[in-house]
Amino acid sequence: MTSSPGTPVPASTVFPETDLRRATAIRRITARIVEAPTTRKHKLSNTSVSHQGYIFVAVELENGVTGYGEGSTLGGPRWAEESVEAMKANIDAYLAPALIGHPACLAEEASLRMDRAAKRNFTAKSAVDMALLDAMGKTLDVPAHILLGGAVRTSFDAIWALASGDAAQEVDEAQAMIARGWFRRFKIKLGFADPATDLARLAALQKALPEGTPMVADVNQAWSEAECIRYLPALRDLGVSLIEQPLAAGQTAASRRVAARADVPVMMDEGVSTLAEAATETAAATGSVLSLKLCKHGSARNLKRVAGIAAAGGVQLYGGCLLESSIGAAGHLHVFATLPRLEWGTEQFGPKILVEDLVTEGLRYEAFQVHLPEGPGLGITPDHDIIEKFSRKD
Numbered sequence: 001m002t003s004s005p006g007t008p009v010p011a012s013t014v015f016p017e018t019d020l021r022r023a024t025a026i027r028r029i030t031a032r033i034v035e036a037p038t039t040r041k042h043k044l045s046n047t048s049v050s051h052q053g054y055i056f057v058a059v060e061l062e063n064g065v066t067g068y069g070e071g072s073t074l075g076g077p078r079w080a081e082e083s084v085e086a087m088k089a090n091i092d093a094y095l096a097p098a099l100i101g102h103p104a105c106l107a108e109e110a111s112l113r114m115d116r117a118a119k120r121n122f123t124a125k126s127a128v129d130m131a132l133l134d135a136m137g138k139t140l141d142v143p144a145h146i147l148l149g150g151a152v153r154t155s156f157d158a159i160w161a162l163a164s165g166d167a168a169q170e171v172d173e174a175q176a177m178i179a180r181g182w183f184r185r186f187k188i189k190l191g192f193a194d195p196a197t198d199l200a201r202l203a204a205l206q207k208a209l210p211e212g213t214p215m216v217a218d219v220n221q222a223w224s225e226a227e228c229i230r231y232l233p234a235l236r237d238l239g240v241s242l243i244e245q246p247l248a249a250g251q252t253a254a255s256r257r258v259a260a261r262a263d264v265p266v267m268m269d270e271g272v273s274t275l276a277e278a279a280t281e282t283a284a285a286t287g288s289v290l291s292l293k294l295c296k297h298g299s300a301r302n303l304k305r306v307a308g309i310a311a312a313g314g315v316q317l318y319g320g321c322l323l324e325s326s327i328g329a330a331g332h333l334h335v336f337a338t339l340p341r342l343e344w345g346t347e348q349f350g351p352k353i354l355v356e357d358l359v360t361e362g363l364r365y366e367a368f369q370v371h372l373p374e375g376p377g378l379g380i381t382p383d384h385d386i387i388e389k390f391s392r393k394d
């Protein structure tokens with residue numbers, strides 16, 4: 001459209017709001033359970049997985065556009081309370097009916113409707129929200145980040161998680177990631193073995209990797225305060241740069257004491273999901289860094305609110321993951337791209353741990369960075385043959 005300078009363009013000729021509401025009315029929402037094999041066993045304090053369970057959501061709008069979203073789990077309802085089965089049941093019976101006919105362009109109202117239809121269910125809600133975002137980006141022909149305030153970065157320092165529990169394998173894997181130019185920052189999972197075995201794994205890595213290699217140690221709530229007092233100094237001596245969620249979520253007083261005595265920063269993860277938890281845990285100083293994940297916060301906009309609360313309290317931010325495919329990882333990158341600060345980079349290594357990614361062209365990992373995809377919506381295209389192959393058939 002052209003207009004002479006100074007002549008205002010009437011809003012109605014750009015995109016009449018009522019037309020947009022009508023065009024983006026939600027016609028259908030479908031949810032599929034997908035179980036995608038991983039290249040190796042991934043072990044955490046409380047589970048071990050050899051395939052990733054996802055809920056894959058498709059939202060069809062009246063204008064014919066379909067948006068896609070994904071919610072991830074780790075070993076069923078073990079990392080958090082939602083399983084793929086529960087997500088499918090709750091999307092089909094509660095979240096989808098609450099949204100049929102509602103305009104996707106009114107995303108805040110869509111979230112309110114989902115909140116009225118179901119308590120918590122953050123991963124399921126975030127998968128639907130991601131699909132709405134993708135559909136709106138495609139409708140308006142803009143990348144999803146534009147709808148969230150616009151990107152302030154398009155690439156991110158990428159972190160890879162070492163979690164086989166086999167020290168020699170982990171050294172080989174870390175060296176291979178460096179050689180490929182994909183990852184040179186690492187996270188190690190602790191807590192499924194006794195602390196002495198975990199420390200030996202770390203010592204092997206410290207010996208083999210370049211000096212100063214950034215290393216996050218994620219305990220996934222497995223230690224007590226007493227174990228932290230005993231072992232955190234050893235983690236520091238082995239070069240750990242960040243200690244993630246050592247104590248159980250909700251152990252606020254003990255976590256505050258651990259964070260105060262640790263001379264390595266402590267990162268909050270499972271303990272901060274809601275806005276209220278972000279406010280409480282930030283004020284209580286149970287950590288000085290926060291891991292952000294859509295599956296914890298329920299929507300792209302809620303993730304931004306949680307990030308704002310934490311940042312306002314002086315907490316640094318880390319882009320977490322739950323081993324999403326390139327679908328969910330792209331959803332995260334579009335939100336992370338818009339955060340004013342993201343001091344610790346992002347994991348989002350999931351696409352590289354899958355035997356086969358769920359998209360036609362996976363996220364780009366280059367120069368130790370993962371790159372924000374381009375194009376409308378999330379900027380990825382689901383590979384429906386692969387999704388069909390790994391979909392649960394019953």
Ligand SMILES: O=C(O)C[C@H]1C=CC(=O)O1
Pocket residue numbers: 044161163189218220269320321322323347
């Ligand atoms: O951070 C977590 O607790 C969940 C997940 C993310 C990476 C990984 O290895 O586990």
Ligand SMILES: [Mn+2]
Pocket residue numbers: 218220244245269270291
């Ligand atoms: Mn964690």
